[in-house]
Amino acid sequence: MTSFRYTEPMKLSIQTTREDQRIAWLAALAITIHIAESALPSPIPGVKPGLANIITIICLMQYGWRCAAWVATLRVLVGSILIGTFLSPSFALSMSGAIASIIVLGLASRLPIEFSAIGYSLLAAMAHMTAQFFVAYKLFIPHQGLFHLLPILITVAVVFGIGSGIIANHILKKIREQQIES
Amino acid sequence: MTRTTLADKIVVTLAVLLLPFLYIEFWGNSSQGEVVQIRSANSETITLPLDQDKQLKIAGALGISTIEIKDRQVRFIDSPCKGKQCIMTGWLNKDGQLAACLPNGVTVQIIGRDHRFDAVNF
Numbered sequence: 213m214t215s216f217r218y219t220e221p222m223k224l225s226i227q228t229t230r231e232d233q234r235i236a237w238l239a240a241l242a243i244t245i246h247i248a249e250s251a252l253p254s255p256i257p258g259v260k261p262g263l264a265n266i267i268t269i270i271c272l273m274q275y276g277w278r279c280a281a282w283v284a285t286l287r288v289l290v291g292s293i294l295i296g297t298f299l300s301p302s303f304a305l306s307m308s309g310a311i312a313s314i315i316v317l318g319l320a321s322r323l324p325i326e327f328s329a330i331g332y333s334l335l336a337a338m339a340h341m342t343a344q345f346f347v348a349y350k351l352f353i354p355h356q357g358l359f360h361l362l363p364i365l366i367t368v369a370v371v372f373g374i375g376s377g378i379i380a381n382h383i384l385k386k387i388r389e390q391q392i393e394s
Numbered sequence: 395m396t397r398t399t400l401a402d403k404i405v406v407t408l409a410v411l412l413l414p415f416l417y418i419e420f421w422g423n424s425s426q427g428e429v430v431q432i433r434s435a436n437s438e439t440i441t442l443p444l445d446q447d448k449q450l451k452i453a454g455a456l457g458i459s460t461i462e463i464k465d466r467q468v469r470f471i472d473s474p475c476k477g478k479q480c481i482m483t484g485w486l487n488k489d490g491q492l493a494a495c496l497p498n499g500v501t502v503q504i505i506g507r508d509h510r511f512d513a514v515n516f
Contacts, residue, residue: 325400325401327402327405328396328398328402329396330406331401331405331406334402334409335405356506357489357490359420362420363416363417363419363421366412366413366416370413373409381396385396388396
């Protein structure tokens with residue numbers, strides 16, 4: 213009979229940079245908001261405050277577009293796995309929305325004009341909603357009647373986009389005040 | 395930047411201006427149907443353009459249903475059923491609207507350009 217010899221467990225260490233850790237922290241925060249929000253009842257599918265968007269905007273303005281892109285995609289991926297909608301239609305919608313808003317934010321941040329969080333957040337919300345709507349129309353509900361929902365959905369996007377932007381502005385102000393103090 | 399900038403104001407204004415346009419576009423004169431599809435238990439499905447006025451007689455399970463197409467609208471004029479629900483449905487003029495005479499097994503539906511199915515569920 214062979215005896216098992218105790219061997220040291222192999223130590224796996226991954227070198228993480230400060231940026232990796234920052235992305236992980238912010239993504240965790242965004243995922244928490246995303247999941248909390250998914251528990252909210254919604255009158256029409258797709259109508260959601262999108263508060264996790266706040267984290268994406270803060271990432272963009274504080275740490276740059278790369279960080280924002282990571283946090284947004286990680287949020288949708290991990291959020292969907294935890295909620296149980298991974299690879300379902302609602303995942304396809306969230307992912308397309310996140311990708312569209314990240315692309316729009318990338319373009320907007322490269323423009324020579326300067327936005328505050330409100331402008332970024334509104335642009336992101338509109339991009340998110342529009343992309344989601346067209347993916348829903350093309351893949352899941354290819355019926356003209358869906359267009360009746362579009363005005364409501366865009367109104368919601370505008371209202372929550374501006375709302376999230378105002379919140380993001382306040383948070384950014386606090387972050388920058390603390391940075392100056394320390 | 396944590397203060398509202400000129401760019402913000404432009405984006406917010408454009409977004410708010412877009413809204414009434416969307417409501418007018420999609421809620422105002424809601425998309426008119428393109429063709430009308432008439433199904434009957436006794437005969438083949440007939441598809442007709444909505445812009446040609448016409449009166450049709452369709453043979454159903456009980457007898458003849460009369461259907462009228464006029465001014466991009468369609469309705470049942472007569473049907474050999476008891477309830478006359480199909481006639482009371484009145485004019486159909488919007489994409490997806492449907493009138494049916496179930497006793498006679500005849501339905502009339504307006505169909506848009508891009509009609510495949512109502513929805514997909516998973």
